[in-house]
Amino acid sequence: MDAITAGVALAIVQLCSSVIMAGVFFTTPAEKYTRYWALSGVLVGFGLVLVVLNAYSPPSLSRNLAWLLGYSSLYAGSVAVWCGLRAFYMRRVSFWALFLVLFYSALFAYLLFSGASFTKRSYVTVPSLELMFLLYLVEMMRGVSGPQAKPYASRTFGMLMACFAGFILFASYALRIVLITINPVQFEPATITSFGVWLIYLIPLGGSLLLTAGLLLLYFERLVADKHRLATEDVLTGTLNRRELVNVGERALQAAIDQHHTLTLAFIDVDHFKKINDSFGHLVGDRVLATVAATLRQNCREQDVLGRYGGEEFCIVFPGLDQQEASRIGERLVDAVRAQVFDHAQAVTISVGLVVLQPNEVQSWDSLIHLADMALYRAKAEGRDSYCLSPARAVRAV
Numbered sequence: 550m551d552a553i554t555a556g557v558a559l560a561i562v563q564l565c566s567s568v569i570m571a572g573v574f575f576t577t578p579a580e581k582y583t584r585y586w587a588l589s590g591v592l593v594g595f596g597l598v599l600v601v602l603n604a605y606s607p608p609s610l611s612r613n614l615a616w617l618l619g620y621s622s623l624y625a626g627s628v629a630v631w632c633g634l635r636a637f638y639m640r641r642v643s644f645w646a647l648f649l650v651l652f653y654s655a656l657f658a659y660l661l662f663s664g665a666s667f668t669k670r671s672y673v674t675v676p677s678l679e680l681m682f683l684l685y686l687v688e689m690m691r692g693v694s695g696p697q698a699k700p701y702a703s704r705t706f707g708m709l710m711a712c713f714a715g716f717i718l719f720a721s722y723a724l725r726i727v728l729i730t731i732n733p734v735q736f737e738p739a740t741i742t743s744f745g746v747w748l749i750y751l752i753p754l755g756g757s758l759l760l761t762a763g764l765l766l767l768y769f770e771r772l773v774a775d776k777h778r779l780a781t782e783d784v785l786t787g788t789l790n791r792r793e794l795v796n797v798g799e800r801a802l803q804a805a806i807d808q809h810h811t812l813t814l815a816f817i818d819v820d821h822f823k824k825i826n827d828s829f830g831h832l833v834g835d836r837v838l839a840t841v842a843a844t845l846r847q848n849c850r851e852q853d854v855l856g857r858y859g860g861e862e863f864c865i866v867f868p869g870l871d872q873q874e875a876s877r878i879g880e881r882l883v884d885a886v887r888a889q890v891f892d893h894a895q896a897v898t899i900s901v902g903l904v905v906l907q908p909n910e911v912q913s914w915d916s917l918i919h920l921a922d923m924a925l926y927r928a929k930a931e932g933r934d935s936y937c938l939s940p941a942r943a944v945r946a947v
């Protein structure tokens with residue numbers, strides 16, 4: 550493939566990617582990162598049209614101006630991808646973005662109007678894009694390896710794909726910089742080899758396509774994660790909502806029955822919560838619920854399942870635990886909430902009802918909840934700020 554065909558192919562593919570980026574991200578919810586990526590689609594598409602239209606026209610002032618606008622727009626588009634990546638990984642968008650666009654636009658202008666050759670221009674254009682690819686890689690590697698993007702998963706297919714695309718672009722431009730340094734004229738349009746065509750056009754074409762696909766995947770993965778979170782999480786406390794609690798709890802119960810293990814269910818209710826609402830207002834009441842949930846979480850193991858059953862009631866499923874251990878955990882939860890300091894500077898207490906599923910015992914989720922609720926009722930009746938354990942039931946050997 551000759552350089553002109555490869556260049557046109559790259560331009561067409563890049564233009565299609567830009568249209569897709571602009572189209573998808575402009576028509577999606579206005580997240581900060583989608584706005585940057587939509588903007589990048591528009592800037593790259595617009596810049597590309599200007600650069601390609603003017604590539605073969607005779608030199609003139611208007612051609613130079615169009616080139617400058619085209620290149621600056623292309624560059625600003627690549628900076629917008631970087632800004633979008635920062636926003637995606639929940640980092641502040643750096644003011645360096647604006648500086649880079651202005652700095653390189655000024656350099657492009659200087660080169661064009663001083664009549665610099667193709668090779669001299671590539672001494673600036675190639676490293677300017679290489680810097681962007683390096684910044685993409687840095688953001689993505691930090692996203693993949695660190696916990697910054699919580700509560701989202703940090704290693705998804707989209708993230709790995711975007712990283713791989715960033716690496717292809719970075720590596721191909723790095724090789725190009727090395728080769729330009731060794732032999733400046735080898736990539737001139739008139740003397741370019743087929744290896745040069747691959748390095749300058751075809752490999753970046755693949756990299757840029759993969760990058761667009763990677764960014765789209767990142768977006769869809771996040772949409773799915775958000776949808777899942779909204780469907781399963783209680784917004785106020787960050788614990789599981791009732792539907793998900795029942796789903797996960799029923800699965801844990803079935804596993805305990807199948808494996809003849811014990812399982813403990815704790816039903817928790819905040820004492821006199823209505824009084825807190827009435828005295829301090831519902832906002833304070835909401836914060837109390839969130840703090841109680843966080844305190845309960847801190848006193849659970851990784852494998853325990855905490856959910857909000859409704860109002861000021863929580864449930865915790867503890868796989869395992871015998872009667873004695875269940876008593877200890879009940880006491881620990883009650884003590885932990887009593888010792889917790891709340892924003893409104895008043896003590897808050899809870900009552901806890903516990904039930905332990907014995908090995909070889911078969912119970913439904915509803916009957917287990919009922920037993921825990923009965924135990925909770927007794928804890929309330931005995932003065933609150935306490936726990937009560939449902940009596941162990943005789944179990945027939947099977």
Ligand SMILES: Nc1nc2c(ncn2[C@@H]2O[C@H](COP(=O)(O)OP(=O)(O)OP(=O)(O)O)[C@@H](O)[C@H]2O)c(=O)[nH]1
Pocket residue numbers: 785818819820821822823824826830831832833834835838859860861929
């Ligand atoms: N702030 C806030 N209040 C809630 C929420 N959900 C339920 N409530 C309130 O929780 C209160 C529950 O009151 P009750 O069921 O009488 O229970 P209580 O005052 O805790 O009394 P005991 O359980 O007997 O100790 C009601 O006033 C509800 O309006 C919520 O999400 N936020």
